[in-house]
Amino acid sequence: MKNRYIKTVKNNPNGIQLFCFHYAGGNASIYNRWKTKIDNTISLFAVQLAGRADLYSEDLIVDLDILLDRLYKEIKPYLDKPFVFFGHSMGGFIAYALTAYIEKVSQKRPEFIIISATQPPEYYYGKKNYLLSDRELKEKLKKSGATPDEILNSKELMDIILPIYRADYKLLETNKIAKEKIETKAFIFNSEEDIKKEIIMEWRDYFAQKIEYIKFNGGHFFIHKEEEDVITEINYILNSYF
Template sequence: MKTMHVTQNPWLVRSVIKRNPKLKLICLPFAGGSSVAYREWGRLLPESVETIALEIPGRGQRLMEPLVTHLPDLVKQIAENIQGELDRPYAFFGHSMGATLAYELSHHLAARYNNEPAFLFLSGRSAPHLNDREEPIHQLNDEDFWEKIRSFEGTPPEILQHKELMELLLPIIRADFKMVETYVHQSRPPLNIPMTILGGLEDESTPREHLDAWQGYTTASFSVRMFPGGHFFLQKHTAQILELIMRDLSAVMAL
């Protein structure tokens, strides 16, 4: 396994440090996830792009820190703690919960700091106004909650079969689902940021029409790309996703 480099800033983790990147790709986690999900990306992307994985409280190297369950609070904390990294063009990649964080963070950075990303890659997440239709699961009992998590097929079998690991992960995943399921979308003018939406062809939680609906959230270029697989399609198609990211980034800036 590649070593993850934690900077003095605990929010930021790099798998590979690039000397003088032209763009920083900041990756946001899915529910229950950590920076580990993006550990190979820095090695696979060229020297012109530095991958920075966000580590939010309560997981990874920050396992003992209090969990955050209110999405606007987390957005503000992230914005405050990544300011030192926004010294050059940057883009966000977020999967599922991470897509919602990336979208809200883009609005917050534009309004509060006049510094918006050069590109948004939003994966495995319906457009914000459609998420209210999802049935909440964060208040289910432990057995029913885990059964729902299993259905997403993103948790390795060795974890699902390991009682102690499940007990460790349960409050983290439940807190993340509470944060997403209590999130209230505020209607605002669309962003002027190029946007690529990624989805899984067999992901019933985010049907194609829910992904297409993101088009109303930007006045810039927009595309939807579909991959074989369910909600965690990104785990099996890393090379293709990184190729897509580089192609779309190269269309708007010199890399």
């Protein structure tokens, strides 16, 4: 089955292709609200990882090499036109890893990548959140504000959600990414209420070109709290670049 991971949110056959990767515990639907706000010059695609939403019947993927191989096979048919990656939190981790992978196996690469609310990979590797008990993981989600109370208080929903979070944490915490400078240009979106600037700017060690830093308010989930500002910035960057 083709394109099961790539969901078309807004299609412009002649537009700049923007591929968006969701955060841990999320799914492609978080980008559906962008359809009416992203410029008409842009084709918007949301990447759906296995084991959630319409791909719930598929096994969750915790091996980064397997994930990159599958994502590349699905995204390869799109690479004959200019494309850009955007990833928030875990999505930024995946977007970087996929960009590095594409640079190695293809002559194509993103025009640039936007990494949003994502620490450099070494800050995830070696942590043990994926080993937390269900109670501990639920408490972590409650403190982060990532999950509404009505979901946290539903055993049926938590039985679905906790394995997804656990797998996503394992993906982040057990797959080591080499610190090598790739050629693709990068923009960094960040809220300093979430990640200190001096930490997130360590992404400079992963890119050959100078990275561009753009500050937002709103904490880790500024992608939602400051959605209008985020989309306005993306529209501006893409239309300025092309």
